[in-house]
Amino acid sequence: MDQLLQTIPHIDRIAHRGVFAGAGAKLTETFRARSGKDNKVLPSLEDAVRAAGLRDGMTISFHHHFRGGDHVVNQVVDTLAAMGFRDLTLAASSLADVHAPLIRHIKNGVITHIETSGLRGQLAEEISRGLLECPVVFRSHGGRAAAIGSGEVHIDVAFLGAPSCDPYGNANGYSRDDDTSIACGSMGYARTDAKYADKVIILTNNLVRYPNAPWAIPEYDVDYIVVTDDIGDPAGIMSGATRYTKNPKELLIAQTAAGVIDAAGYLYDGFSMQMGSGGASLAVARFLRQMMQEKGIRCRFALGGITGQITAMHEEGMIDRILDVQSFDLDAALSLKKNRFHHQIDAAYYASFLFAAAVDQLDFVILSALEIDTDFNVNVLTGSDGVIRGAIGGHPDTAAGASLSVVVAPLTRGRIPTVIDRVNTIVTPGAVVDVVVTDQGIAVNPRRPEVAEKLKKAGMRVDTIRQLKDRAEALTGRPDPIRYKDRVVGVVMYRDNSVIDVIRQIDGE
Amino acid sequence: MELKKTAVAGTMESSDIMVTVEPRESGGIVLELTSSVMKQYGRRIERVIRETAAELGVEHALICAVDKGALDCTVRARVSAAIFRAAERENITWEVGK
Amino acid sequence: MNERRYEKDRLRRSMMFVPGNHPGMIADSRIYGADSIMFDLEDSVSLAEKDAARFLVYQALRTLDFGKKEIVVRINDLDSGLGVRDLEAIIPAGVHVVRLPKTDCPQDVIDCEREIARIERAHGIPVGAVGMMAAIESANGVLNAREIACASDRLIGIALGAEDYVTDLKTVRADGTELLFARSMILHAARSAGIAALDTVYSDVNNEEGFLAEVELIHKLGFDGKSVINPRQIQPLHRAFVPGEKDLRRAYDVIAAIEKANARGSGVISLNGKMIDRPIVIRARRLIALAEADRIAREE
Numbered sequence: 001m002d003q004l005l006q007t008i009p010h011i012d013r014i015a016h017r018g019v020f021a022g023a024g025a026k027l028t029e030t031f032r033a034r035s036g037k038d039n040k041v042l043p044s045l046e047d048a049v050r051a052a053g054l055r056d057g058m059t060i061s062f063h064h065h066f067r068g069g070d071h072v073v074n075q076v077v078d079t080l081a082a083m084g085f086r087d088l089t090l091a092a093s094s095l096a097d098v099h100a101p102l103i104r105h106i107k108n109g110v111i112t113h114i115e116t117s118g119l120r121g122q123l124a125e126e127i128s129r130g131l132l133e134c135p136v137v138f139r140s141h142g143g144r145a146a147a148i149g150s151g152e153v154h155i156d157v158a159f160l161g162a163p164s165c166d167p168y169g170n171a172n173g174y175s176r177d178d179d180t181s182i183a184c185g186s187m188g189y190a191r192t193d194a195k196y197a198d199k200v201i202i203l204t205n206n207l208v209r210y211p212n213a214p215w216a217i218p219e220y221d222v223d224y225i226v227v228t229d230d231i232g233d234p235a236g237i238m239s240g241a242t243r244y245t246k247n248p249k250e251l252l253i254a255q256t257a258a259g260v261i262d263a264a265g266y267l268y269d270g271f272s273m274q275m276g277s278g279g280a281s282l283a284v285a286r287f288l289r290q291m292m293q294e295k296g297i298r299c300r301f302a303l304g305g306i307t308g309q310i311t312a313m314h315e316e317g318m319i320d321r322i323l324d325v326q327s328f329d330l331d332a333a334l335s336l337k338k339n340r341f342h343h344q345i346d347a348a349y350y351a352s353f354l355f356a357a358a359v360d361q362l363d364f365v366i367l368s369a370l371e372i373d374t375d376f377n378v379n380v381l382t383g384s385d386g387v388i389r390g391a392i393g394g395h396p397d398t399a400a401g402a403s404l405s406v407v408v409a410p411l412t413r414g415r416i417p418t419v420i421d422r423v424n425t426i427v428t429p430g431a432v433v434d435v436v437v438t439d440q441g442i443a444v445n446p447r448r449p450e451v452a453e454k455l456k457k458a459g460m461r462v463d464t465i466r467q468l469k470d471r472a473e474a475l476t477g478r479p480d481p482i483r484y485k486d487r488v489v490g491v492v493m494y495r496d497n498s499v500i501d502v503i504r505q506i507d508g509e
Numbered sequence: 510m511e512l513k514k515t516a517v518a519g520t521m522e523s524s525d526i527m528v529t530v531e532p533r534e535s536g537g538i539v540l541e542l543t544s545s546v547m548k549q550y551g552r553r554i555e556r557v558i559r560e561t562a563a564e565l566g567v568e569h570a571l572i573c574a575v576d577k578g579a580l581d582c583t584v585r586a587r588v589s590a591a592i593f594r595a596a597e598r599e600n601i602t603w604e605v606g607k
Numbered sequence: 608m609n610e611r612r613y614e615k616d617r618l619r620r621s622m623m624f625v626p627g628n629h630p631g632m633i634a635d636s637r638i639y640g641a642d643s644i645m646f647d648l649e650d651s652v653s654l655a656e657k658d659a660a661r662f663l664v665y666q667a668l669r670t671l672d673f674g675k676k677e678i679v680v681r682i683n684d685l686d687s688g689l690g691v692r693d694l695e696a697i698i699p700a701g702v703h704v705v706r707l708p709k710t711d712c713p714q715d716v717i718d719c720e721r722e723i724a725r726i727e728r729a730h731g732i733p734v735g736a737v738g739m740m741a742a743i744e745s746a747n748g749v750l751n752a753r754e755i756a757c758a759s760d761r762l763i764g765i766a767l768g769a770e771d772y773v774t775d776l777k778t779v780r781a782d783g784t785e786l787l788f789a790r791s792m793i794l795h796a797a798r799s800a801g802i803a804a805l806d807t808v809y810s811d812v813n814n815e816e817g818f819l820a821e822v823e824l825i826h827k828l829g830f831d832g833k834s835v836i837n838p839r840q841i842q843p844l845h846r847a848f849v850p851g852e853k854d855l856r857r858a859y860d861v862i863a864a865i866e867k868a869n870a871r872g873s874g875v876i877s878l879n880g881k882m883i884d885r886p887i888v889i890r891a892r893r894l895i896a897l898a899e900a901d902r903i904a905r906e907e
Contacts, residue, residue, distance in 0.1 A: 248838035249635060255842070385548045414524050414578030414631075415546050439638045461906055474672065475634070477581060479549035508548070518659050524631035582670035583630040586662040593658065599692070603665065605699040605730045 035210055039167030041225045045079050045203070048224040049157070052199035054080070057087045058156035061197060063190035064094035064117070065161075065173060065326060069236025072161035072203055074101045075228070081110045089113040091153055093144060093189035093347070094391050097121030098236065106131055115153060117141060118381065118391020127489055128387045130505045136388075136490045138381060138427075138503075141325070142351025142359065142397035143495040145192045149348055152497060158197035160190045160217070161231040165204040169222025170215040173327070173344075174337050177208045182234050185327025185336045186306070187216035191346035194221040205231045216344055241308030241331040245283050249439050253408050254283035257366060257437040262291055263458035264435075264451050266363045266404050269297040274304040274365040274398050277328045280408045281366045285309045292318055303358050304350070304365075304394060306342075311335035314342060323358050325350040325394075351397035353496050359394070359401030367395055369409045369436075371423040374465050376430030376445050378407055379423035381492065384416045386424055386482035386506045388490060396428040396495045404434050404451070411438040417472035417479065419443075419465065424482060425492060426501040441468050483507035510566045516594035519579075519587035526579035528558075528591040533569040538562050544576035557581050561588040570595075613677065613703040613738030615763055618642045618900040619803050620832040620848045621841045622679060622766075626651035627660035633667045639838035640845070642904060643677040648693050649684075649708050657689055661696045668700035679740065681706040685715070691722050698726045698737055704763055709771065710741035711748045713758035720759045735761065740805070744768035745775045749789045752796035764803030766834065767793050770810075780810075783824055794829050806833040815843065822847045849901050850894045858891035 004019060005011050027034060042048045054060070060080070062073050073092065078101070080088065086109050090102070094117040103126050105111045115137045119127060127136055139147060147153040163182040164175035171194075174183040182205060194200050194217040201224045202217070245251060257280070261267050267288070275285045286309070292298065301321040302310045308331025313319045315335070322342040327333045335342045351359045359365075370390060371379040378399075383389045399405040409418045419438065434451060436443045443465040444452035452462050463471075483506070490503030512532035519527040533539070538559055544551055554576055561584070562570065572588070579587070593601060623641035625632050627648045636644045646667070652660040664680060680697045682705055683689035694705065707719050720739065727734045739761040743749055749772070756765050767789055769780060778785045790806065797804035806825040809818045822844055825833060832848070835841055850858070861883055868876040876883045 246839075248639065251839060252639060384546075415550060415580060416578065439635075459902075459905065475580065477550065477553055479546075480552060482548055518662075522629075522631065524634060579630055580634055580670075582666035583634075583663065586630075586666040587659070589666075590659040590662045593662075599658070601696070603696045603699045605701075605732065 035167055039225075040169050040222060041167050041207065041227060045076065045226045045228070046083060048201045048226050049080065049083060051224055052157045052201060054085065054157050056085055059089040059091050059154060061155040061158040061193045062090070062092040063160055063187065063193060064092060064096065065184040065187055065190060066232040066237045068096050068098050069233040069238075070096065070098055070161070071230050071232045072159060073099055075230070076159045076203070077102060077105050077110065081105050081108065086110055087112045089115065091115035091155060093141070093193075094118045094393075095120070095123065099123050103131065115139065115144070117144065117393055119388045120390070124388040128503070128506050130485075130487060130489055132489065135488045135502070137493065138392055138490055139493045139497065140351065140392045140396050140495045141189065141347050141394045142353060142357065143493050143497050145347035145350070146352045146354045146495070147497050148192055148196045149352065149354060155193055155197035157199045157201060158193040159201050159203060160194060162187065162190075162202050162204045162217070163231070164206045164208050164212055165202045165225055166208050166210040166212040166219075167225065168210055169200075169202060169217070169219035169225060170210070170212040171202050171204065171217040171222065172212055172215045174333055175206060175208055175212070176214070176337065177212070182206070182232060182237060183330065183333045183337075184237050185333030186324040186344045188325030188345055188350060189347045191216055192348055195346075199223045201226060203228055203231055205229060238328070238330050238333060242278060242282060242329045244286050244309065245279050247279070249410055250280040250283055253280040253410065253437055253439050255287050256442065257284045257406050257408050258287035258291060259458070259460065260406060260435055260437055260442060260455060261288070261364050261404065263455050263460060264404055265454060267291060267295070267297070270300045271297075271363045272301050272303065272361055273299060274302065274359075274362055274402070275307070275310060276366050276368050276408075277305050277307060279368065281368045282307060282309060284366045284408070285313070289313055289318065301361075303362060304398065306332040306335075308332055308335070311339070311342060314339060323350070351394050351401070351495070353397075357397075357401065359398045362398060362402035364404040364406060365398040365402040367399060367405060367407045367428075369407045369418065372407060372409065372419050372433075372436055372465070373423045373430070374419075374421055374469055376433040376436065376465060377423050377426045378428040378430075378433055379425045380427050382425040382503060384424065384479070384482075386484060388503060392427050392492070396432065399428045400432040400495060405432060406435045406437060407433055408437045411440040411468060411472045412476055415476050417469070417476050419468045419472050420479075421469065425503055427492060429494070429500065436465060436468065438468060440471055443468050510592065510596045510598065512567065512570055512592070512595040513597050514595055516591050518590035518594060521575060521577060523577045524579055524583065526554075526574055526576040526584055526587050528587045529573040530567075530588075530591040530595040531571040531573075532595065533571055535569055537569060538567065539571045541571070541573045542576065543574070545578050546576070553581070554584055557584045558588050561585050562592065565589065565592050567592055610733055610736060611738070612701070612736050613763060615738075615802075617677065618897070618904060619677070619764065619805065621844050622805060622832060622834045623838065623841065624651070624808065624834060624836045627664045627680075628652045628656045630663060633663065634671065637671070637673050637676060639841050640904065641676070641835070641838070641841050642832065643679050643704075644673065645679040645681055645706060645834070647681045648689075649681050657683070661693060665696045665700045668697065668702060677703050679704040679706050681708060681742075684709045685718055685722070690719070694719075694722050694726055698723065698732065699730045702737060704738040704740055706766070707739060707741050708768065709744050709748075710755055711745055712751050713754045716741055716755060716758035716762065720761060723761070737761065738763045740764045740766060742766045742768040743789070743793060744771035746772070748772075749792045752792045753799055756796040756800035756802060762800070762802050764805050764831065765793055765797050766805035767807040769807035783821060790825065790828060790830070798829070803831040804829065806830045808834045808836045809840065810836060812837040812839065819843060819847065845901065848897070850898050854894060855898050858894040861887060861891040862895065
């Protein structure tokens with residue numbers, strides 16, 4: 001038969017696997033019978049870990065679609081600790097208050113390095129005080145997707161919780177087959193991990209029949225499946241609809257921000273937008289909705305973390321398409337399940353700088369801030385006391401991608417001024433922040449004089465960022481600077497994965 | 510001003526400060542301050558409390574203050590209210606101007 | 608004759624209630640764009656906290672920057688023994704207008720004015736510097752509205768306090784019918800005295816529709832403004848009081864027409880074939896002044 005190949009000119013450019021040698025045995029049992037075997041389900045997490053070949057010093061990854069209700073990270077790391085693993089890198093898309101038990105595993109040497117978008121609660125507090133010798137690396141969602149795609153972050157084993165999965169690994173954030181107690185909607189961040197990790201283990205509480213269509217993660221990206229009762233607490237994962245704030249100050253800020261977008265010329269038929277997930281940044285949607293109705297215009301697409309407020313506008317026919325990388329509430333998750341044009345996207349598609357991502361198609365984005373400085377740099381990661389208590393999320397990605405980035409924040413929080421001389425940590429550089437809207441004034445980045453002009457023409461008062469800073473300080477007094485030690489406990493990456501700032505260990509009790 | 514009893518003013522709500530003033534025979538003003546903004550404003554709050562007590566002629570007292578981000582004017586108001594309550598006095602000298 | 612702290616005539620569409628013992632709300636009160644801010648020492652402060660609230664409002668008035676806003680303080684009534692103590696604190700602190708609650712008769716105004724003048728003198732403040740407004744909250748007060756409105760030069764306006772009033776009438780707040788007589792009396796009394804007529808609060812904060820209906824009603828009746836208890840009510844209230852573009856354009860046309868006629872020395876003025884008489888001109892001027900005041904207030 002080899003003679004046949006030799007008769008084909010340029011065979012070395014055409015075929016490399018020889019000549020057909022027969023099809024092998026065909027399976028003849030029923031689909032139902034087949035589903036019970038030859039699948040990827042292993043009896044225990046320990047079995048899956050062993051099968052995946054995890055070794056000391058490797059990198060494991062997790063997603064944060066279960067938010068404050070996540071039980072996967074703690075359960076997996078507890079198991080790995082019990083199995084005797086050490087010196088692991090934990091690369092999560094983000095971590096929350098619920099992950100405080102990791103402190104123990106850092107102290108006992110199981111986890112020696114962390115990559116994440118954010119940290120909160122006790123774990124964040126301890127890390128700010130120097131818990132980890134190697135600084136935590138903070139990346140934006142887009143930056144993380146790019147780093148994983150380019151190999152800068154190499155994931156050896158991904159442990160991905162999924163509210164539904166079939167025996168072959170088609171996994172999703174909800175199930176069309178039967179409602180169970182847990183749904184997280186989009187699994188956009190997990191999809192990147194599944195695609196690039198060497199080995200992927202799905203943990204699910206809901207093993208459904210093949211094929212679990214539609215899926216977020218396709219079976220060819222999945223190696224092993226572990227069925228466990230408890231992947232998370234539904235109440236902590238998501239609840240009902242995110243309600244619009246009733247806080248008059250947040251509403252005032254939101255209304256002003258909506259007016260800014262309109263006056264700047266970005267509210268036209270067919271515009272694109274991204275909203276925040278709560279407070280003033282979400283409430284902007286409420287005022288935009290009114291203005292859209294008055295103008296009789298529609299939004300072409302809404303991007304990002306999606307709330308029930310956005311899906312309600314979609315169902316009213318005011319938003320044509322939703323691109324959903326993360327669902328923030330149950331209404332959003334249900335919409336993803338039932339609305340055809342509510343589409344699930346992965347983290348790289350959302351925000352990677354390596355190619356034209358969805359953030360690059362945004363007219364405007366509404367963003368929040370813990371601190372804004374007089375150079376328009378924004379901090380969403382460390383509190384005014386220098387302690388880590390936030391997450392980068394898609395902040396720098398969307399600010400850089402959107403034609404108009406609008407940062408909304410109260411001028412002061414209690415006694416703490418929001419607009420200050422220098423942010424404790426630069427997360428998003430002033431170079432991509434266009435407008436700051438507070439309850440006590442609007443400032444436009446001097447890079448955008450045409451925006452300032454348009455706002456003034458619309459009868460809005462535009463202050464300089466320095467005037468806002470002075471106004472805040474007149475009320476609160478000038479804060480004492482935070483005392484840090486020299487030691488670096490966190491490194492903040494810009495979305496292109498260059499180092500934009502560091503977080504130092506806090507001084508004091 | 511002579512303090513007669515222990516008195517409290519203010520609440521634990523955000524932007525407020527709860528001040529307890531206890532009479533002492535000697536030892537000057539002993540201040541126990543906790544604050545949600547201790548690192549940024551602890552020194553300043555302490556200064557305002559001591560100034561207010563001095564202006565009202567209180568020489569010896571234990572002052573406990575639990576601050577939830579009160580502005581200076583609130584700190585002054587709560588310290589004054591607690592001191593007048595502790596002194597059981599109502600004839601307050603109000604002053605004109607800023 | 609003196610440096611008055613208050614303006615007799617000014618934009619008073621919204622007067623925002625701010626509980627006097629609530630530091631957070633006091634600090635934020637200036638951001639919502641209310642024409643007047645009213646710090647309350649009366650009903651929103653419990654008896655045990657009257658002294659603390661007085662200290663708080665005193666310090667806030669001395670320290671915080673309220674821009675060009677009118678600062679009003681609602682004191683306790685004088686009969687309670689608390690009202691005079693309130694005055695003693697807030698007058699030196701710089702209050703613009705004292706709101707007297709539960710005004711039943713002109714003597715209440717006169718008694719309060721006497722105390723204000725005494726305190727002004729004691730502090731070397733020009734007598735007459737502090738303004739007053741009277742809240743009418745009873746059947747007696749409504750029937751005495753005209754005499755109350757004329758009882759002092761310091762009065763900038765009279766206001767209806769409906770909760771106590773309906774209780775006095777043996778009824779409850781409903782669709783507004785129950786307040787029709789009181790509103791009409793207060794409005795006429797205010798106009799007769801040449802001062803502002805201010806409406807009561809709408810307390811169902813979440814009923815935006817009901818609030819707007821009431822605002823439309825009092826605007827039509829002729830009120831200058833209304834008290835609000837939640838900052839969220841301020842913008843809708845102001846919108847209802849701001850002249851529409853069409854009306855404003857017509858007002859400018861009217862003024863242009865009379866100026867042209869005056870220049871010609873002609874006595875008969877007409878616009879688009881319609882005669883313009885004095886009330887039309889007055890209304891046009893008022894409309895333009897309102898739009899201008901609104902523009903300035905928004906720039907503040």
